[in-house]
Amino acid sequence: MFTAQTQLRVRYGETDQMGVVYHGNYALYFEIARTEALRQIDVTYRSLEENGIMMPVVNLTVNYKKPAKYDDLLTIKSIFKVMPTVKTIVEYEVYNEADELLCTGQTTLVFVDMKTNKVTRCPQKLIDIFTPFFEDRS
Amino acid sequence: MFTAQTQLRVRYGETDQMGVVYHGNYALYFEIARTEALRQIDVTYRSLEENGIMMPVVNLTVNYKKPAKYDDLLTIKSIFKVMPTVKTIVEYEVYNEADELLCTGQTTLVFVDMKTNKVTRCPQKLIDIFTPFFEDRS
């Protein structure tokens, strides 16, 4: 399993007239969380695209428990429970500064070869980086 | 069952550098679809809030099948399969002009009394409007 945490601060423009973060913005928060998770193991999504691999989201689920508010400093935990194959599943947990769980979610992303526009396997370089996190510890 | 259709055109600012609609924007598209569905039966979400009822989204699911592109005129079908209670579930289907199914999704919204900030039952006025769509046709 690979987990990572990132923090972000709620922007004014991300709130709506309920006085809380607009629910649609969590897709963006999850994007930031998984991007920063990968950066922590020296993978940038930018370099993936520069190498001809893009990772569109094919499924998104969000469960809203408590609202996030303007200027809240959120902590988002990204959890990769299974080794990437042609797809990768990431789970998310969003916490506020009082350590309350505000939201959970999950995205499934697939690896797509930008030349052929077809689904492809996770690049070997990424496999090599992920493998130590998924080795049997028994 | 109550179903309704609405159309919207993809804005430039809603695309991302993959050249398609940013996946996070479908939450906004679904919001428009259900708002316009309700407007077709003379219910405005604005009037609900003015009467002290808000409807936060507690769950969102999106399944992405094909990308929507800039300037596409999308048709979004909203499907209310069950009578609202303290919550309402809406399903969505997004089609492009070639009638291809691009995306499906679902949201669960709860009725919240804005004074007490507690979950409440669907307002009677709304029940009365919805009832004819859910009557036994046997």
Next chain:
Amino acid sequence: MFTAQTQLRVRYGETDQMGVVYHGNYALYFEIARTEALRQIDVTYRSLEENGIMMPVVNLTVNYKKPAKYDDLLTIKSIFKVMPTVKTIVEYEVYNEADELLCTGQTTLVFVDMKTNKVTRCPQKLIDIFTPFFEDRS
């Protein structure tokens, strides 16, 4: 002079916790207004890009007078006062249903050849379409 009007309805996700449209969203509203203005004379921005011309915004000005609110049906007037050259200037006026002027603004866009990434002249096809609106009426 070429002027055109388009309407759009304020989305929930476009409001912020002040209970009004987030000020940053007017750039998006102006984009819609000029796109629809062009569509009214049978020009689509999509087709311009498909023909290798893009039109990045190089200057944006917005003057906020009164707030737009959720679910407001806005009317946006786009005004092209001068013939496009290598650039085009569009002015905007945003009105609500009570015909109050909420906001004015202006954008300057340049024509860019997508192959060379250099500024280029307004395509002849567009010149031909615009010319009748700017002919001397004296």
Next chain:
Amino acid sequence: MFTAQTQLRVRYGETDQMGVVYHGNYALYFEIARTEALRQIDVTYRSLEENGIMMPVVNLTVNYKKPAKYDDLLTIKSIFKVMPTVKTIVEYEVYNEADELLCTGQTTLVFVDMKTNKVTRCPQKLIDIFTPFFEDRS
């Protein structure tokens, strides 16, 4: 004069199909820049609103020079050249990691009493904090 710098990383959802940051997003970037500038002198915009003062933007100007790209780490300089009165003017300069000036801009914000919804003077607490930056150095 009071100046401050803040950094932010371009999100995928902030790009458009030109492959660069959507021009409308700079309003959001400026909002972050001035908020973080104020935080550096121990003023949070959140606390202003909690004390009944909001600061709507009444004018926004943006000059786009070069595009910002996905994953760019931007540095935004906020410049307060004059003491706040009933309004405050903030200028912005956006730089990328190569220290190229991508964009400049300006916002004018007014202080509004949230109870009366009228323009009001800059709160004394803020005046006290700002004063040392604007004292005559002659």
